[in-house]
Amino acid sequence: MRALKVFPKVCTGCEICGIICSMVHYEQVRETGMRIKIKHRYPELKSPVFQPQVCRNCDEPKCVEACPQDALVLDEKAGEVRIIESECDGCGQCVEACPFDAIWVDPVSGKAIKCDLCNGDPQCVKYCNFDAIQYAPLSAE
Amino acid sequence: MLGYAGKILVVDLSTGSIDRKTLDHEVLKKAIGGRGLGIQFLWGLCPAKIRAFDPAVPFMVFTGPVSGTPVLCASKHVVITKSPATGGWLETYSSGHMAAQLKYAGWDGIIIVGRSEKPCYLQIQDEQVEIKDGSFLWGKDAFEAETWLRENISESGGHMAIGPAGENHLPFACINSDFFRQCGRGGAGAVMGAKNLKAIAVNGSGGIRVAEPNGLLAKFGEVIKAVKESVKVKTPYTYGTPFTVDVCNAGGLLPTRNFQSGIFPEATGRMDKESFREVVVADHACTGCPISCGKIAEIQKEPQKGSRVEGPEYETFALLGSNLGIADIDFVSRANILCDRLGMDTMSMGNVLGFAMECFEKGLLTKTETDGLDLRFGNQEAALQLIEKTARRKGFGALLALGVKKMSPEIGERAEKLAMQTKGLEFPGYDPRGAFGAALTYSVNPRGSCHRRVWPPTKEIVGDAPPYTVEGKAEMIKGLYDDRIVPQHLIVCDFPLLMVPVPAEYYAETLSMVTGQEFTVERMYWVAQRTEHFIRMLNCREGFSRSDDIVPDRILEEPLPEGPAKGQCVGRDAFQKMLSEYYALRGWDENGVPTPETLARFELSL
Numbered sequence: 001m002r003a004l005k006v007f008p009k010v011c012t013g014c015e016i017c018g019i020i021c022s023m024v025h026y027e028q029v030r031e032t033g034m035r036i037k038i039k040h041r042y043p044e045l046k047s048p049v050f051q052p053q054v055c056r057n058c059d060e061p062k063c064v065e066a067c068p069q070d071a072l073v074l075d076e077k078a079g080e081v082r083i084i085e086s087e088c089d090g091c092g093q094c095v096e097a098c099p100f101d102a103i104w105v106d107p108v109s110g111k112a113i114k115c116d117l118c119n120g121d122p123q124c125v126k127y128c129n130f131d132a133i134q135y136a137p138l139s140a141e
Numbered sequence: 142m143l144g145y146a147g148k149i150l151v152v153d154l155s156t157g158s159i160d161r162k163t164l165d166h167e168v169l170k171k172a173i174g175g176r177g178l179g180i181q182f183l184w185g186l187c188p189a190k191i192r193a194f195d196p197a198v199p200f201m202v203f204t205g206p207v208s209g210t211p212v213l214c215a216s217k218h219v220v221i222t223k224s225p226a227t228g229g230w231l232e233t234y235s236s237g238h239m240a241a242q243l244k245y246a247g248w249d250g251i252i253i254v255g256r257s258e259k260p261c262y263l264q265i266q267d268e269q270v271e272i273k274d275g276s277f278l279w280g281k282d283a284f285e286a287e288t289w290l291r292e293n294i295s296e297s298g299g300h301m302a303i304g305p306a307g308e309n310h311l312p313f314a315c316i317n318s319d320f321f322r323q324c325g326r327g328g329a330g331a332v333m334g335a336k337n338l339k340a341i342a343v344n345g346s347g348g349i350r351v352a353e354p355n356g357l358l359a360k361f362g363e364v365i366k367a368v369k370e371s372v373k374v375k376t377p378y379t380y381g382t383p384f385t386v387d388v389c390n391a392g393g394l395l396p397t398r399n400f401q402s403g404i405f406p407e408a409t410g411r412m413d414k415e416s417f418r419e420v421v422v423a424d425h426a427c428t429g430c431p432i433s434c435g436k437i438a439e440i441q442k443e444p445q446k447g448s449r450v451e452g453p454e455y456e457t458f459a460l461l462g463s464n465l466g467i468a469d470i471d472f473v474s475r476a477n478i479l480c481d482r483l484g485m486d487t488m489s490m491g492n493v494l495g496f497a498m499e500c501f502e503k504g505l506l507t508k509t510e511t512d513g514l515d516l517r518f519g520n521q522e523a524a525l526q527l528i529e530k531t532a533r534r535k536g537f538g539a540l541l542a543l544g545v546k547k548m549s550p551e552i553g554e555r556a557e558k559l560a561m562q563t564k565g566l567e568f569p570g571y572d573p574r575g576a577f578g579a580a581l582t583y584s585v586n587p588r589g590s591c592h593r594r595v596w597p598p599t600k601e602i603v604g605d606a607p608p609y610t611v612e613g614k615a616e617m618i619k620g621l622y623d624d625r626i627v628p629q630h631l632i633v634c635d636f637p638l639l640m641v642p643v644p645a646e647y648y649a650e651t652l653s654m655v656t657g658q659e660f661t662v663e664r665m666y667w668v669a670q671r672t673e674h675f676i677r678m679l680n681c682r683e684g685f686s687r688s689d690d691i692v693p694d695r696i697l698e699e700p701l702p703e704g705p706a707k708g709q710c711v712g713r714d715a716f717q718k719m720l721s722e723y724y725a726l727r728g729w730d731e732n733g734v735p736t737p738e739t740l741a742r743f744e745l746s747l
Contacts, residue, residue, distance in 0.1 A: 012433040014426035028349055028351065032245075127361065129369055
């Protein structure tokens, strides 16, 4: 099992990950379509100044628990939380439930979006110049 | 053409009307974006020879076709208006989230005219545009204002906000974005203030479409790899722009005590790149930038121990540090935070203080005028007090708030020689006596003395051009200038050109991939030069002429007293020769006016 791991200490807040994410999923740059975002701690700039927000595929995902439509499922074998788009009505309860602010409702589609690991080949990782996002086996393995 | 949103938002604060202009394909081909679009609209919309604070003056924010896309460092926006400092053309760039959010919202730019009766702010959410009552924000510093926008509108939006300096119409009031990024030079913040416009908040839910998404992503991957492998980039990444303190100190052109010297030995070990590195706690890249020259520094000593600032940048170290005879990173950081909060350009503020300190030491100002402050070089507490007083036009600060050009006649004839400015804009952090080409750069730049078109050390200090001669400099400066203004049309940061370096071909290819319209390197340079002629015509219309393309006497006649450039000054005749050569190369006549042939060649019928 592999997952995206972020390293806020080396993140420069350049947001290239989000730009790439949107381009890969929609062939356009749209903030509301980004499944990885950077939280800036302005104006105090306390560490970590830049916190990448991306789905961690929790073992006991709060979003799955919160979804009244059963539109979010945990694929235990793959270790991945998946969105069944046809079932999602965009109510946003998953957004409220996520402790990592890593799931959003896309105002364009009206459905929840989150990192889908680009079908096992996450593109943002390739463009990060500072290795602040890595795709690696989980340490538990 | 793709890349563009295709329309500009037009807001009249006097009438409250909100309108739009569709961008014409033919205009875009000749303007591209950024300063190219800026001159197109300023020429047409701004009545000639009116004051910068006249409600009729348009205050404009522009992006470019590649803004927000995966093109290297495409997060810049530019404000174009009339400069309260010079009375002429003003372009002033910043980064942050403004450019991308404007494009997401479906706008390539904003044109704001008129004056709101009451303080207001502009809120843009896609097509929904509202002029809102901003009375409760008026009087707040720029950080407080932006914090309110983040907490009440959107944390990730594009924001612009002014501080008290903008509200008080200082000719060096800036506009903050993301707190620490400024449209710094030329007083754009005062134009917002004069319109009673405290802030702008933009959020967009739409997307920026490009013609060749896959090709563009592949190119982006290649250029990031080039950045990773670049040896040159390691210096700005490691030290941020303050590495330039060492470059300029070694080159003998570091402004010291109001440009009385070009070296500041006290900086070594106390305010140089290595000592700065020790207080850096994090890096901050602009959106879309893999280089990350932005540094976050932490104050080490009381008071304010533990406070952090994005920066200080080199220019701030030069002008609020060595130029005031101060070698103390903590002081510069404190002064930087104060200027950011008050909404003032650190560069002009540094010049103003340095100028006042020299006047004080020479007896042209006494404690009677300075509110009792001992204004000798090196007095940190006096400097901090005066920064606050200047922004609020209080006491002696009311004089400083004029900027050095307008201060000098108030002080007396002898002060005029000590005012380091061109066209009313205070000097950047490079003494032209240590690199003569800078004298030309400062004098011909349409916004006044400025280092943003040609970085003075490029060839004369870190390259192999001999620094203490005007021979060959007109051609050298024109070449560097044209290289630099191309990115300012797209708009992308001009740093990678020098610091990676990224070739012009990359920008032509990616501009074509974004727009779906073929742009060659030659075409981009043609557009960039066309804009330069166009801007020159605007300044001519405003009454500028050859006599305004000048640097102060100190640079021309007063030899530097020490350092590598000891004994050097540019010389009056040599300077005029260099200027004439530059005019000829540009296709301008002896008065600096573009000739009819030049205008025809660049399809300008004005």
